[in-house]
Every structure is written in C-alpha cells, then in structure tokens.
Amino acid sequence: MTTPPRADLPAQEQADLLRQMIRIRRFEEKVAQLFKRGQLPGFVHLYLGEEAVAVGVCSALRPDDRITSTHRGHGHLLAKGATVDRMMAELFGRVDGYCRGKGGSMHIVSFALGIMGTNGIVGGGIPIGTGSAWGDQHLGRDTVTVVFFGDGAANQGVFFESMNLAAIWKLPVIFVCENNGYTEWTATEKLTAGKIADRGQPFGIPGVQVDGNNVGDVRRAVERAIERARGGDGPSLIEAKTYRWHGHNEGEEAFAGAYRPEEEQQHWRQREPIAAYARELIASGVLDQAGWDAIDSEETRAIDDAVAFGKASPFPDAEEALLHLFADSTVGHPTVRRTPVRDTPDGDQR
Amino acid sequence: MTTPPRADLPAQEQADLLRQMIRIRRFEEKVAQLFKRGQLPGFVHLYLGEEAVAVGVCSALRPDDRITSTHRGHGHLLAKGATVDRMMAELFGRVDGYCRGKGGSMHIVSFALGIMGTNGIVGGGIPIGTGSAWGDQHLGRDTVTVVFFGDGAANQGVFFESMNLAAIWKLPVIFVCENNGYTEWTATEKLTAGKIADRGQPFGIPGVQVDGNNVGDVRRAVERAIERARGGDGPSLIEAKTYRWHGHNEGEEAFAGAYRPEEEQQHWRQREPIAAYARELIASGVLDQAGWDAIDSEETRAIDDAVAFGKASPFPDAEEALLHLFADSTVGHPTVRRTPVRDTPDGDQR
Amino acid sequence: MTQTQPARSIYFIKAMQEGLRAAMAEDDTVVVIGEDVDRSIIGATRGLIGEFGDQRVRNTPISEATFVGACVGASAVGLRPVVDLMVGSFFYVAMDQLADQAAKLRYMSGGQVDLPIVYFTATGPSGSGAAQHSENPHPMLMNVAGLKIVMPSTPYDAKGLMLSAVRDPNPVVYLQDFVLGGTKGEVPEHAYTVPIGVADIKRRGTDVTLVAIGALVPRALKIAAKLEKDGISVEVIDPRTLVPLDLDTIVESVTRTGRLVVCDNARLTCSAASEIVAAVVESAFSVLKAPPQRVAWENFPVPFSPVLEKRVLVSDDDIRAAVVKTMTG
Amino acid sequence: MTQTQPARSIYFIKAMQEGLRAAMAEDDTVVVIGEDVDRSIIGATRGLIGEFGDQRVRNTPISEATFVGACVGASAVGLRPVVDLMVGSFFYVAMDQLADQAAKLRYMSGGQVDLPIVYFTATGPSGSGAAQHSENPHPMLMNVAGLKIVMPSTPYDAKGLMLSAVRDPNPVVYLQDFVLGGTKGEVPEHAYTVPIGVADIKRRGTDVTLVAIGALVPRALKIAAKLEKDGISVEVIDPRTLVPLDLDTIVESVTRTGRLVVCDNARLTCSAASEIVAAVVESAFSVLKAPPQRVAWENFPVPFSPVLEKRVLVSDDDIRAAVVKTMTG
Ligand SMILES: Cc1ncc(C[n+]2csc(CCOP(=O)(O)OP(=O)(O)O)c2C)c(N)n1
Ligand SMILES: Cc1ncc(C[n+]2csc(CCOP(=O)(O)OP(=O)(O)O)c2C)c(N)n1
Numbered sequence A, B: 001m002t003t004p005p006r007a008d009l010p011a012q013e014q015a016d017l018l019r020q021m022i023r024i025r026r027f028e029e030k031v032a033q034l035f036k037r038g039q040l041p042g043f044v045h046l047y048l049g050e051e052a053v054a055v056g057v058c059s060a061l062r063p064d065d066r067i068t069s070t071h072r073g074h075g076h077l078l079a080k081g082a083t084v085d086r087m088m089a090e091l092f093g094r095v096d097g098y099c100r101g102k103g104g105s106m107h108i109v110s111f112a113l114g115i116m117g118t119n120g121i122v123g124g125g126i127p128i129g130t131g132s133a134w135g136d137q138h139l140g141r142d143t144v145t146v147v148f149f150g151d152g153a154a155n156q157g158v159f160f161e162s163m164n165l166a167a168i169w170k171l172p173v174i175f176v177c178e179n180n181g182y183t184e185w186t187a188t189e190k191l192t193a194g195k196i197a198d199r200g201q202p203f204g205i206p207g208v209q210v211d212g213n214n215v216g217d218v219r220r221a222v223e224r225a226i227e228r229a230r231g232g233d234g235p236s237l238i239e240a241k242t243y244r245w246h247g248h249n250e251g252e253e254a255f256a257g258a259y260r261p262e263e264e265q266q267h268w269r270q271r272e273p274i275a276a277y278a279r280e281l282i283a284s285g286v287l288d289q290a291g292w293d294a295i296d297s298e299e300t301r302a303i304d305d306a307v308a309f310g311k312a313s314p315f316p317d318a319e320e321a322l323l324h325l326f327a328d329s330t331v332g333h334p335t336v337r338r339t340p341v342r343d344t345p346d347g348d349q350r
Numbered sequence C, D: 001m002t003q004t005q006p007a008r009s010i011y012f013i014k015a016m017q018e019g020l021r022a023a024m025a026e027d028d029t030v031v032v033i034g035e036d037v038d039r040s041i042i043g044a045t046r047g048l049i050g051e052f053g054d055q056r057v058r059n060t061p062i063s064e065a066t067f068v069g070a071c072v073g074a075s076a077v078g079l080r081p082v083v084d085l086m087v088g089s090f091f092y093v094a095m096d097q098l099a100d101q102a103a104k105l106r107y108m109s110g111g112q113v114d115l116p117i118v119y120f121t122a123t124g125p126s127g128s129g130a131a132q133h134s135e136n137p138h139p140m141l142m143n144v145a146g147l148k149i150v151m152p153s154t155p156y157d158a159k160g161l162m163l164s165a166v167r168d169p170n171p172v173v174y175l176q177d178f179v180l181g182g183t184k185g186e187v188p189e190h191a192y193t194v195p196i197g198v199a200d201i202k203r204r205g206t207d208v209t210l211v212a213i214g215a216l217v218p219r220a221l222k223i224a225a226k227l228e229k230d231g232i233s234v235e236v237i238d239p240r241t242l243v244p245l246d247l248d249t250i251v252e253s254v255t256r257t258g259r260l261v262v263c264d265n266a267r268l269t270c271s272a273a274s275e276i277v278a279a280v281v282e283s284a285f286s287v288l289k290a291p292p293q294r295v296a297w298e299n300f301p302v303p304f305s306p307v308l309e310k311r312v313l314v315s316d317d318d319i320r321a322a323v324v325k326t327m328t329g
C-alpha cells in the first residue's frame, strides 16, 4: 500500500476499522454460502472486496449522521451500525429483521441508525439522501448525509439534478461513488464518459478519486468532505475505485459467462483491502497476529450466531402483509378480502 | 456589436439572416396581439428578443438536418423552414396547421422539415433529438440534430444522461442551450450551479458560451459544432446568452409582478439583435435602408396574410379527434362511444 | 356538512391557500417547495413567501424527480414538505420517486417511519392546454399503493382537505382540477379539516346515484337539477378522496337508488370510473336495476384545437345521456 | 389456433428470442438496446450480438429516461428500436418519455409519423423480488393512450406476438411475466405472427368465463381442469393484448356463460380486472347471472418475505373461490 495506516487515530479505533471490514467480509461469505444452498429468498448482491469503502466512510460519521445505500448495501449498513443478527433475520424474511421481513436484501433500512434507505432502483437513493441533508440543514442540525451509489448510477439523471440542488442550497451531503469497474456485466468505461470524480466540477462541487481498497485513504477523503459539509460549505463528491470479487448478483454464472479478465481479477485480489491493512497495523504495533486472529474468530462466530438467530426467528404472521402501508388506520381502504388494515404499535419501531 | 457581420457569406445569405430574424419578430408580435385580443386558444411563450439564436443556428443547417424544440419554439420552427401561414393555422387550431390543429403552440412539428418535436415538457426533447442523431448515425447518414433547450431545462436529468450517451456513442448532436436569464420568473443563477457551457466537460464534450444576440457569433459556433458532428467526432454544447422581451408566457402580468429590473430590460433592449445586424449589413454595403425596409414590409405583409389564411382555414371535423393515435386501424380499440377509429390518408402527411 | 361561522364566498385557489397557510402557521416544520412557488402561476402559494420567508417557501430548479424524492428524505428527518408540481402531467417525470420511493419506503421498512408529504398540483383540462398539460394522473396514481389521493370539488373541501393533507402522516397527492381554481364558494375564515377518506353526498336523490370527480361535480349538480324537472331524482356523490376510497357511502346510495353512473375527468381505460363501477358491481350487484354507466374521456390524448378537445373530453350531454340510459335501458 | 409444423417444445424466453431474431433477420433497421442486452440476465436477447453485431445489439448506460426517449427520435428517422427494460418497475424511471413522448408524438403531430418501437421487459413477481422488482405496470400503462400492450402467456404467443410487435408501426409495450420465462410449450420453427388485438380462448367452457392475464393463464387452466371434475365448466380467455383490448371476444363468451371472473396479476385498484369487469357490465349486464368477480393483488406493495408475498398476491384458492362464488352466489 502507498499510504501509511491512520497512525493519527487511537489504536482502538485503528483496530476497529479492521474488525468492521472483517465483519462485512465474513457476513458476505456466509450469505454467498446460504444463497448457494438455496436458503435465501430473492436476489443478493455482495460487497466482497469493497469493504474498505463502507468502513472508511461510515467510521468517519457520527451516529446521528445518515446514509442512503444501494442494492449492494450490506457493507454500508453493517458499517453504519446494523447488527449482523437483525440483518441476517431480514435476509431470511423473518420478523426480527430490520424491516420485519418486508424489505429483504435490497430494502433494509434503520432510521434509528441513520440508514435512510437501501434501494432496488439504481440511483433511487440519491434524491432521498439529498433530501435528508436538506431536512437536517433546515432544522438547524449539523448532521451530514452520505449518499452511496455505484458507477452505473452515475449515469442516472437524478445524480446530476441532486448535485445541482445540493450545490445551490449548500446541502451537507457527500456523494460517494463506488466505482467497482462494472455496471452489471459491462465495463464502466464502455458506458460512462470521462471521469466520475469530475462530474461535480460544473456545479462547483469538489471531486476526488481515492483508492477504495485503502481504508485510510477513503477515511481521509471523507473527513475532509464532512468538515466541509458541517462547516456549511456544501456538498462533495468522492469516487472510490474498488472491485467486487463476486458476481454482480449471486448466481450470475448461469448466464453471464467470463466477462472479467482473469488477470484483472488477480490484480485486484492482490490489492485486497483487509489483510494489507492488518499487516500495517501489526507493523505499526497497533495489533499483533494473535489480536488479528482473535478479531477474525470473534466476528466469524458472531456470524454463525446471526444465522442461528435468523433461522430461529419466526416468519411474520401473513396478515402483517396488510400493515405498515399508512401510518394511521386507513378508513375505507379497500383490500381484496376486505381485511381491516390497521397499524400495530410493535410495527412502529420509532 | 463586437464582431463583424458574416462578410464571408454570400450577400444574399447575409441578407436572408436578417429576413428570417424579422420574420420571427413580426410573427411573434402578431401572436402577442392576437393573444391579447383573446383570439388564440391555450398558452403561448414568445421568442421576441431571442431571434438571433434560432436564425444563427438553423441557417447553418441543411434541410435534411434536424432539430428538437421547446415550449418557446416558434422561432426555431420558422428558422428551420416552417411557413408562417401553416404555423398560424396551427395556433388557431385549424386543419391547415402543421398538426391539423392537434398540437398547438407547444407541439408543432414537421418531420418533413426535420422538426422532430416541440415540447410541453421541459427537457422532454433532449432524449428525442439525441435519438434522431443515433438513428441517422446508425443508418449511415451525415445529418446532424440540434437540440434546443433553455437554461431551466439544463437542470433536468435527461440533459446529462443524453450528453453521456452522445459522448460514448459519438452522436452527431449539438446541444444548444438558450440561456435567457430566467426559468419562468426566477433568475437562472438562483437555480443553476456554475456555468451551463461547462456542463459537458466531464463527458469530454466541448462547450462554448456565445452572444446569443449576435447572429454571426451564433452561426460561427454552430458551424464548428456541425463540422465536428459530421466529421464523426461527436456532440458539442453551445450556451447562447440572450434575453426574452416578453413574459414567460403571454398574460403573466396577471400574477408575476415585476421580477426583472427595469435597467436589465433596458440593457438588453439596447442589445437588440436585429437592428444592429441590419446596420452592419448596410455599413458593409450588403444592403441599403430601402432594402431593409422592403424586407420588413414584405415579412409584415406575409404575417397579415398568414393570419388571414389561419382564420380562413376550417376547424378540423370533431371526429378527427379519434384519428392519428395509431398508424394502423386499431381493431377493437375501445372508445367511449364506440366510434370506429381509423386513419385517413390525408391525415398522413408523410 | 356543518360549517362554523363566519363564512364568506372566496375562490377555490384562495381556499387551498388558506388551508396551507393555517398548516404553516401551526407547524414551522411545514415547508413549501416547487418551481416558482414564490409567485405561483396557479396561485395556491402566491404571497406565502412574504409571511413565512424564503426558507419555508423555496423555489426549486426544474428537477422534478429530485425534489419529489428529496421530500422523502426530508420528511423522514422531520420536515413536512408540501410540493407544488404545477401541472398534473409533470408527475410522470418524477414517477419513480413518487411510486417506488415515497409510496413504498414506509411499507418496505416495516412501518419504521412516517413520511408526511403533500404533493399538490393543478391538473386536468384547462382549455386547449394540449396533450402534455391536460391530463389527470389519478387513475395511474390510484394503482400505486401508498399514496393517499384527494381531489376536492368545492372551495370548502379544498381548504379542509389541504389542512388534513398537511397534517396527515403519509404522502398525500392533492389534485386541484384546473378549471375549479376560479370557482367560488362559502368558506369559513377559521381553520378546519375535512376528513380524508370520506365521500360527500352533494345532493340527495332517489332514482340514480351519480358519482362525479373533481371538476365534474359542479357540472353533475347542474345536470341533476335539470333532470329533477324531467322527473329524475339524482343523488350526486363526490368521493373527495380517491385513495382510500369511501366505497361504503357509494354502495349505500346505490342500494337506495339501484342505479349508478360514474363520471371521471380522465381517460376511460383503468379510470377511477372503471374502478368504482367494478367495485360496486362486486358488492351490490343484486340491487342494480340497470347496467352501471361510465362517463369518461375517449382513449386519446387531449388535442389542442377546441373542437377536437371537446370531442375527447366529457360533455354534459354524455353525463345526462348516461343517467337517462340507466332509467330507461 | 392453427400451428404450422414442425413445432417443438421450447422455453418461453427462447420463443421470444426466436420472434426477435426473425424480426432482426428480415429487417436490418431493427436494433436492440438496453442494459447488458449482450449477456441478458433474463435471456431474451442473449447471444443475438454474435449474429447481428454490437451496433444492432447495443448495451446502454443506466439512463432509462434517455434511451426510452431516444427511441422516439430514432424510430422517427427510420430505425425500429427494440428496448429491453429488464424489469417492469423500471418503466417508472422513464414514465415521461414513455407516456408523454412516445405515446403522444404521433397523435400530437396529426399523424405525420410512425414510431415503430418495442419496449419489452420481464415483469411481475418472481419470488421475493420485493417491492421494487415485482410490480406489473400494465394497469398504469393501459391508461396511457398511444401504447399498444401485449402480455403473452404461452411460448407460442410469445414468439408470434414478438414478431407482430416489432413489425407494428406503433410503440408496443411487450410484457413477459417473470415466472413464465422458464415455462415450455410447442413452438413452430418458422417465423409466424400472432395478431395484436385478438384474444384467445384457451379453453372452452359453458358455465363461467374466466379471463386471466399473463402468468395467471396457465394457473387458470389448471384450476378450470380441476373444476371440471366438480361439474363446473369454465371457459378460459387470455386477452393476450391489453391495448387494444379484444372486448368482443370476452363479451361474446359472457353472453354464453352469463358469469365472469377476471384475474389480474397486478394490484386491484384501477387494474385490468377493474377495466374488463366495468366494460363487460356496461355492454352485457342483462346476460349476467351473478356478480362478476375480480381477483387481483391486495392494494399493497409486494413484500419480500415469502409468507407476506403470498398473502398479497393472487392464490389459486382466490381464483377457485371466485369462480365458485359466481356459480353459487
Ligand atoms: C433504474 C434501474 N435500472 C436498472 C436496474 C438493474 N440493475 C441493478 S444493479 C445494476 C447495475 C448497477 O451498477 P453500479 O451502479 O455500478 O453498482 P454495482 O452493482 O456495480 O455495485 C443494474 C443495471 C435497477 N435496479 N434500477
Ligand atoms: C417537466 C416540466 N416542468 C415544469 C414545466 C413548467 N414550465 C414550462 S416552461 C418552464 C421554464 C423553462 O425555463 P427555460 O428552460 O429556461 O426556458 P425558457 O422558458 O426560459 O425559454 C417551466 C418550469 C414544464 N413544462 N415541464
């Protein structure tokens, strides 16, 4: 790695960055396994290989800061404080999941944790995060919102509209583009003109490209952006170059074929974000091998417990399907079988 | 004016630029009058003061080149070859109008003239013009498409999406932004971050800002863009700074109030595009005062004839409302009163 | 409906504004955004900037998808945004943020969050507005679960439903049928609400139940008055709210009259008229004495020329003929 | 329906592709665009790039509004674009370009231009796809005048309707119900068309007319077979085309059976089921022996968890119960 680890941070915090990246890694590996075994409903898009982006970004945020996430969101959510057990329960569609099983992989949110949205619509979260930044600014809070999106989402019109709005209203929003080199199965440069980091320039939004596999670099860039946002100077754009190890979605082998050169994949495996960082921590004496191993086994165990928790959690009652649409009871709202629609207190987690 | 007239062009062509600007001026003045008298149905948005942009651009195009226009489109269409009589007939909702009365001011098109669309949706024409450029390129033609849009439309996502697509596919499209300083009743800079001409940079699209009240400057910029497009080098962006003399829409006085400083309006009235250009032609001997007067009175008379033509043209038969939806007869297509829906040959102008 | 004095006759648009002003006065988290909401071409927000300042009445760029979606994030963190979309057709530009985000986020989250947002707009035919400025989007939006939809027909309801909409903890689409803006009616000065989800019987009758929506309500009432003279007693119901639809009130009426005509100020196919007829037939088939009739627009875009526009839209004759048909056919 | 030999049993998706390949082979102006159409996650376009090259099979950026709109300009100048939207919900992102531009330009122009475009997509529930990947957009799109809409239920119809759609001079929305992609059926090798606007009676019956749409057709046929044993003879009609709707075939059937059930694989409110029931009631009220029944989704987004999803979507029991109800109630 080019840059030194974050020696400026307390040792505990430096180690915690490692722990969080390992947590995401083990979580996603487990999800891949469960999916292969046919134990997970729906689609999953894994974050393996991109861990340093989520952790570098979210570790710089305060608990009251916010994020919006994408279809590839597990890493963002874990880094923002979601627990592996409730995450796993949601992936299983169980009542102890963050959304009581209504959301699933692409829609896990926890407003209590500042997770404002995960999205099945590419680019869909960009206006939402821009809006939470507007709301916080209007209400006099100094919280910031980070909007995560991919290189593919950088070609959705709402990205530019939101940058323009954020620029003229000086909104405390940070646009973090995870450029993993591919939009599904097509290389980014075939679809995307120019450098994504430059796309804020016309709006006067500073943009930087960082090594997304270097947690320290990511963290540093985000810290600068946060300072700017809290200081009232408005939005920033960060393009984090990274690479996903797995397919666009689990199970793509069925049709996608070999769309990524072997050498390319090897190259990025070598630039793997976790081990390199761990070795730096050891080199700088923050951690020893035993400490690293301990973290890994703790997190690995936690994931196994999470799976047990998720499988033990009951499915929601079928009638819960008719809850949570509206916040109040919906007088006369017709349902096919005329089932009364009302909200339960326990449905409301707020 | 700063730049000399287009001495490089044949005298006849130089004079024709003047004639076209005068035609638009007189046409719009007449429309304003008719609207005040309550003789025109619907909304009208006038082009008064912006004539040099449409004429500078369209005079550089070949008949087989194409444009997409906006809600403020009369000038573009006249400059692209639409005749004042059929334009006027359309504004009156008559059968001799370009759209047989179906379109009206915001939807006049003539595919025969390369007018691919006028739009009631701000930014709506941008993808359409990008698409005609793609079609022509794919079919091996060397025609280009000019996409007209306003400063307000420059904040619609499709503008950026279309620039990206045009850049990666090297499409022969020229994005011409008419920056008249206002988006309805709000000053452009309050809504629009940075310089619109710069918005193509991240995509590698060259952008220039030109004096939209100088027909020669506009023409020159477009000629460069056309050369680039026909040469296969892809899109260009031109921001033409201009000013509209009338309200956003006729009749705005009812609610808009004084939203534009008197001095500002004076300033632009002095930078009026037509007289200045005419004086240059006289100075350079292309034209004398009598020639100028002759053009003006010819065009003025033509407008009066157009009004007569429009008023003399019959309204379409009411049943024509049920034509032209689909190109073929629509078997079983239900209409409320079960009126058979079919297409008439005369409906098809192609 | 009981009105508290003093009431005076004001314009529909003014009534909307009074409802909005009351909501802004009682709760500073209520903010109004949209294109040119300071001057407001239609008028519902005109002048509010003077009272509430440019942070609570804020002009947006022409970026509908983004500001419609921004309200989702803003409302989730504590604002109560009220958005002026200006024209009903402009909803299409923001459809994903409306139908996939605003409408679904609460449900997808398992009820974690309230999203108090009002999306209002002038909408529907205004006289040669042509195809892209004349549509009513409510048939499309009714199919989207998660949006309440109100469409008042009187200044009284316009004010009361606006206050209810802003106070509602859910995304509410508030549709102001264009031509109603300039109509007048009795409106109390004080703040009051009209409940969302409750239809209003605007005229009592015994022979035919005539359900009319938006701008068609005042026309239906005129037609009902005329038909009275021909000896046909027409009950006119204004749903006022399209989601949730107060079907019970309509069915109860049909149970009394045995006849149903539904007029919708929208294209026929998959319209509110289709929905109401189908729902009534399901639950009150046995009481029907005649085939229920739908009166709506021809399945065409709205053309520009007045003669063509008239042919596509609903005429008074269409409504009258449909009522008579249920009596004779 | 007459099939010309030789036919063999192939997958629905393969049949779509055969229709598309035939269209591309007969006309060089047919081009296919969309996100990753070279590899094609669903499969309809997979492999075509090898035969027709990367200019006729072209991957687009994730800019739905722009490439949906670009097809309007491209078709106006002579291309016949076929667009893969991938998932039905993604239409929302491009709704303005679809509903305001593609659908209206020909009409607004007074018939000056033909716009031969096919917008196809996999759509509808696929098993825990959750709220943003499970919807069927046809109820919304049916209200938009200017789009033809087809939704085949068999591989045979899938191939024939694809060729008809590409040859059609108008914008056609082609909806492939997700779960049908992997179903098999007899399909001739040669190119043939299935006409747009013509319903197909998939099973003859005398007691009840059961109209089913998309993925519900094969299920309706199974249920009809079972009911036969209980002595209920069910006629199953697949509209195949939703716009223009072949109402005559449905009405003719109801005239014989006197009973109607319409199952739609979409949310109930303003669904195709509502439209068909309302239209039939208007024109065949007198022949109805029982209240027509709609079977559609609950008015909720589609939730993720299998148990919840099942509760919202249409079950075989719902369909069976509705049929029985028309016989007994
Ligand atoms: C509006 C929309 N279009 C298309 C899709 C299908 N889709 C899901 S993920 C994806 C690629 C996104 O690429 P990128 O933004 O780079 O994120 P990555 O998957 O690489 O993390 C696409 C096209 C979608 N979900 N939403
Ligand atoms: C999608 C959409 N939003 C809003 C409007 C209403 N509207 C019509 S013109 C206009 C202002 C356009 O400004 P600009 O692009 O600068 O063009 P100009 O009128 O100045 O020529 C607006 C907001 C519209 N027609 N379409």
Ligand SMILES: [Mg+2]
Residues within 6 Å of the ligand: A150, A151, A152, A178, A179, A180, A181, A182, A183, A184
């Ligand atoms: Mg990517």
Ligand SMILES: [Mg+2]
Residues within 6 Å of the ligand: B150, B151, B152, B178, B179, B180, B181, B182, B183, B184
């Ligand atoms: Mg402008």
